[in-house]
Amino acid sequence: MNHDESRALYDRALSVMPGGVNSSVRATQPYPFFIERGDGAHVVDADGNRYLDYVLGYGPLLYGHDMPEPVRAAVQSHASEGPMYGAPTEVEVKHAEFVSRHVPSVEMIRFVNSGTEATVSAVRLARAYTGRDKIVIMQGGYHGAQESTLVEGEPGDVHPSTRGIPESFAEHTIPVPFNDFEAVRDVFETHGDDIAAVLTEPILGNKGIVMPVDGYLEHLRNLTEDHDALLVFDEVITGFRVGGLQCAQGKFGITPDVTTFGKIIGGGFPVGAIGGKSEIIEQFTPSGNVFQSGTFSGHPVTIAAGYEYLKYAAENDVYDHVNRLGEKLRRGITDIVEDQAPNYTVVGTDSMFKTVFTREGPADLDGCCPAGCKQRESCPRYDYCPKNGADVAKADTERWKRIFWQEMKEQGVFLTVNQFESQFVSYAHTDEDIEETLEAYKEAL
Ligand SMILES: *Cc1c(COP(=O)(O)O)cnc(C)c1O
Numbered sequence: 001m002n003h004d005e006s007r008a009l010y011d012r013a014l015s016v017m018p019g020g021v022n023s024s025v026r027a028t029q030p031y032p033f034f035i036e037r038g039d040g041a042h043v044v045d046a047d048g049n050r051y052l053d054y055v056l057g058y059g060p061l062l063y064g065h066d067m068p069e070p071v072r073a074a075v076q077s078h079a080s081e082g083p084m085y086g087a088p089t090e091v092e093v094k095h096a097e098f099v100s101r102h103v104p105s106v107e108m109i110r111f112v113n114s115g116t117e118a119t120v121s122a123v124r125l126a127r128a129y130t131g132r133d134k135i136v137i138m139q140g141g142y143h144g145a146q147e148s149t150l151v152e153g154e155p156g157d158v159h160p161s162t163r164g165i166p167e168s169f170a171e172h173t174i175p176v177p178f179n180d181f182e183a184v185r186d187v188f189e190t191h192g193d194d195i196a197a198v199l200t201e202p203i204l205g206n207k208g209i210v211m212p213v214d215g216y217l218e219h220l221r222n223l224t225e226d227h228d229a230l231l232v233f234d235e236v237i238t239g240f241r242v243g244g245l246q247c248a249q250g251k252f253g254i255t256p257d258v259t260t261f262g263k264i265i266g267g268g269f270p271v272g273a274i275g276g277k278s279e280i281i282e283q284f285t286p287s288g289n290v291f292q293s294g295t296f297s298g299h300p301v302t303i304a305a306g307y308e309y310l311k312y313a314a315e316n317d318v319y320d321h322v323n324r325l326g327e328k329l330r331r332g333i334t335d336i337v338e339d340q341a342p343n344y345t346v347v348g349t350d351s352m353f354k355t356v357f358t359r360e361g362p363a364d365l366d367g368c369c370p371a372g373c374k375q376r377e378s379c380p381r382y383d384y385c386p387k388n389g390a391d392v393a394k395a396d397t398e399r400w401k402r403i404f405w406q407e408m409k410e411q412g413v414f415l416t417v418n419q420f421e422s423q424f425v426s427y428a429h430t431d432e433d434i435e436e437t438l439e440a441y442k443e444a445l
Helices: 004-016 069-080 090-102 115-130 181-194 216-226 244-252 300-315 318-340 389-393 397-410 431-444
Strands: 035-039 042-045 050-053 108-112 134-138 151-154 157-160 173-176 195-200 230-234 258-262 272-276 345-347 352-356
Touching: 050 431, 069 300, 090 108, 090 272, 090 300, 108 115, 115 134, 115 195, 115 230, 115 258, 115 272, 134 181, 151 173, 157 173, 173 181, 181 195, 181 216, 195 216, 216 230, 244 300, 300 318, 318 345, 318 352, 318 431, 397 431
Parallel strands: 134 173, 134 195, 195 230, 230 258
Antiparallel strands: 035 042, 042 050, 108 272, 151 157, 258 272, 345 352
16 A cells, blocks of 8 residues: 555645644554545545545444435534524534433433533533532543543542643542442442532543443442432443433433433534433523533534434434444454464454454363454353453554554554554445455455
């Protein structure tokens, strides 16, 4: 593959943008390929190379790169008729009605402009609603670039995970390991009266893909209820991806008090949202006194795209298709791994997938989960498959980044560059695409 154009563009980019990019994960080694356009399930780079795309914008592109016709029509008409006003529009009402009809926890919703903005606002809301300051999060969870959750450490020894955040901010955040029943119970025993909320992804989607073990989300639901704290699900990645239109909360049958959204809910345009019980969401200004506002919030082009996106999914076999192909891909990779790298763990559910390069596995693979780790206690791999962020971090992340990712790219398959971020299947992917991808895995693993 020739990458001359991309290299030249990166050379220019490095002079005018820090690291040459606008989001850190994009700076691949030795230089990223610059994308010229998308085409269905593929992207084409500045040198004309075509890649089968499983990054899909890091999650929003449920349909791949071609908008379904009603989405395209709505985007074009809203873009040419405005594009925005600073006054309400009908399509915001329609989208809010649609989401509250389908997502169990949502009675009311506030649209914002990014997942980060959604989780920032949700934390402020939970603190105001409960009159408490502390929030409990999961180690290895991700809630965007926000000061309250960019922390690392153990309960009692928590520090900001980046420069630029005062130590005093981290004092209010308590990170615990995902899937550890006792750790979170202990935290509630010590700090129960000061905890505003547990904020977690229902599935860790930014650190491998880690499914909750049986009963864990229920445990969080019970603990928060017992201590009058809120349960906040960050469904920015799982929302309208896992569990279809009811989201992961519907799939698992656990209803949080507040849910944050992003990615798919804006149909490929910048978006975030905070939904939940009316009594809580109404605390936002102007109905309540928790300040929340934004010039671009509820942007008509974004909201029209998001609404038509979800409406199209409700009226077509979208989730059947992406989930079937996701299953086929995880099943195929599981078979290849069994032959070529039996220590590795295939993870994911619905249309999410990843292979974690775990360093150890069981001697006998008979009876292992056939299509992605389900955290089944009876699975021979159960003791070896990642249960939390730290387990994923112990995997062979360097091999993924430096060898495997490069090799897949050379074969024309675009995966997420690090071991941690999830990959996705879109409605544009076909059975043939999956078969071609499995051939590439066979070569690269
Ligand atoms: C992507 C993501 C965010 C951040 O969303 P942005 O739109 O990038 O700010 C927050 N939480 C989760 C779970 C995410 O996957």
